[in-house]
Amino acid sequence: MTRRTALITGSAIRVGKAIAVALAEQGFDIALHYNQSSQEAVKTAEAVRKFGVDATLYQANLSQPEQCRDLIGRVFKENDLSVLVNSAAVFPETDSIMEGLADWDAVMGLNLRAPLELSKAFVDNTPLSGHIINILDARINRPAGDHLVYRLSKAGLWHLTESLAQELAPNIQVNGLALGAIMAPPGASQDHFERMAEKIPLARTGTPKAIGDAVAFLVAQEFITGVVLPIDGGEFL
Template structure:
């Protein structure tokens, strides 16, 4: 992002918990004014925003909405612009993740997985584009190493993330030269809270990671910070943050 007399305003989707919350904390420490988007976790988003705002008054707010629903991404961007007058960066982090073995895929799964992982980021980025151009800003999309190397029993999720990977590069082309667009592809960072992976499956994944350990949300957040603040000549790129797992999948 270009230098500006005011702190950059950054919208982080899915920022109430887990990786999204850590991204918000790291970008806030870097001096940004952060807007924390949530779908259902209003209380957690408000609590985090309150904590951040206490450190620097006026620096953290929240906005709610289901990104897969028509008109919601545009309404979210409008709310940010009404509140702050500008939007310098978007981090598309919000994501649904659940198994859909072939034979079980239905319209509801399609709407949820494609809506959160591809449709939402597309329409949010499109709505934000005019302000991003004016601010010479940036977009960072949180993708997944399984966008390129599919995970068994998750074909719809993998396809949606593959779409987001393609969208990242396409938007880099469409929005150049004013706006940079990059992606971060996490590997094993934080296990799903609903127990989708049994202990032996987790052990197998870690064993296949070159560094031999699970990463942390801070690993993703620091990479997002780098792409937004310290990489002015980087666009159209996807950085895998996976402990080397994708190097030999």
């Protein structure tokens, strides 16, 4: 019997890595995508293989639409791909209207267009059934002035998740996870991250394992689609 394969974008590091490990633990072979983090990708593949499954590395710059489509084609050619997790994203520190929206193309290209291109290519190659999981951000339900373009990209991805769930049913189930305080943002101190627990009803920050477990839960369901599950400890209720 052929094992199912899950493609997780940006799975060399951080949340993407946790998702790859969690799905490997559930028996999925892993198509491990990376762009520049080649050394980290090799280490993640080693962690995945400890569960007795295969891990294959795929490099692609997902800000280029043709590379999105090529990536899906390469994975399908070599695997029984049934799960796509859109985890790769960019979170620029300088991202406001006052700074001239310089990051617009880069953020929108990777955070919103890439998941759409990947999902389209996934559907074109998956006639029977499959799962698409989009990684979102819980903060976008509470408007603020920081990280303007990032927020817009994730809001668009939220809408895309719900739209695709309707358009691709009944063959493809499309869901999302809206993340809260899971890992310290790049450049932030661990102390600052830990103090964030003071604003969270559960009085603690989350862990990457919680995200991996949630993805594993969603891909095991046969009657859930169009859902965005908050993983934020109640912070954005």
